[in-house]
Amino acid sequence: MPCRGFACGAALGFLGDLVVGDPRRGHPVAAFGRAAHALEQRLWRDDRGRGALYAAVCTGTTVAGAALLARAVRGRRGADVALTAAVTWAVIGGTSLAREARAIGGALAAGDLEVARERLPHLCGRDPSSLDAQQIARAVVESVAENTSDAVVGALVWGALAGVPGLLGFRAVNTLDAMVGHKSPRHRRFGWASARLDDVVGWPGARLTAALAVLAAPDPRGAARVARRDAHRHPSPNAGPVEAAFAGALGVRLGGTLAYGGRVEHRPVLGAELRAVRTGDIERAVRLSRRVSLLALGCAIGGRAVGSLLKAGTTRTGKARNR
Incomplete structure (x- = not known):
């Protein structure tokens, strides 16, 4: 069967x-971020309506x-594959x-806590200044x-859809x-609106991630x-299933007290009966993430194929009825 x-x-x-x-410079997502930031400077008001317009x-x-790009390459197999490949590469960041x-x-393994603290903001928005090695390892796994x-x-889910x-x-x-989407004063x-929209579009991917992590x-x-x-x-409807599945x-044990965006949050513990995170668990989490990602790619390709078959069957049935 042709690909x-x-x-x-x-x-x-x-x-x-x-x-x-990801490229060090000129990433398409970074270009989108710069454009979105420029638009925010023009539209910003302390108002939900303006935020909804912005989103x-x-x-x-x-x-x-x-x-428009997808329509331009429709029916041209090589161009269609190239566009999908380029966009997939641009939007995923495993x-x-x-x-x-x-x-x-x-x-952390080298005992260099200061370097670990300096690098943590590249991965998440937590305040690393007061975190010890175990807390940093937990933040990385989460x-x-x-x-x-x-x-x-x-x-991948939305690509399949x-x-x-x-x-x-x-x-x-x-x-x-x-x-x-964060709860800063600004x-x-x-x-x-951006935060709620992210909750909606992230719902299917989070559930699939949790299911595949369990699998x-x-x-x-x-x-x-x-x-x-x-x-x-x-507290997050999408992070909850994913982090709980990874904890299991x-x-x-994940969750607990953390400092984020200038405030302290006391989150419930996930997997309370399990042991605390250790530095070596970071590599284990990365490997689990890789397995989940590969399984998700298979699900996306399979789901897209099933959808195409169902659509083709519906089209043939409709044509047969019209004869």
Whole structure:
């Protein structure tokens, strides 16, 4: 059977991320971020309506532009594959995630706490100044879990559902949430729409990530038990299932007190009966993330193929009835 556009493109883009990773300069997502920041300076008001307009403009123009690109290459197999591959490579970030996590893990293993603290903001938004080695390791494992969904699986899910517009639209929403979706004084109202939109589009990817983490765990039953019991305890509707599943799959305790965005949060513990995170668990989390990502690629390609077959069957049935 000839390789279809999405299957080939997604697989090539995924491979490109594994081999090349993100470019140091000129990344398309960074260009989107600069444009979104410029628009924020023009539209910002301490108002939810202005924030909703901002989210709609940024996301809508991205999806519309992606749809035009997809239409331009429709019916041209090579161009279709190339576009899907390039966009998939641009929107997923599994290699950069693994690289940053391992860099922090290496610093911790070498006993260099200051370097680990300096690198932690590259991975998550927590205040590292007062964190000890165990707390930094826990933050890295939690970030690997959440970003497996945000940086890889969620994009693949939306690519399977909507092709290139789905891939770019998901990344646009996720980027806006990172930029304005937090509860800082400036963005508490303005970023509300971006944060809620990210909750909606991230829902399917988070559930798939959690399910695949349980499936890939050494003890799937134990991982499933922790995931079912603790997912709802997390304040985020999407991070909760993912972090609880990773906690169960790795056999470690996640959650608890953290400093984030200038405030202290006391989050419930996920996997309370399990042991505390150790430095070596960072590498284990990265490997689990890789397994989950590969399984998600297979699910995305398979799901897209099933959808195409169902659509083709419906079309043939409709034509037969009209004869």
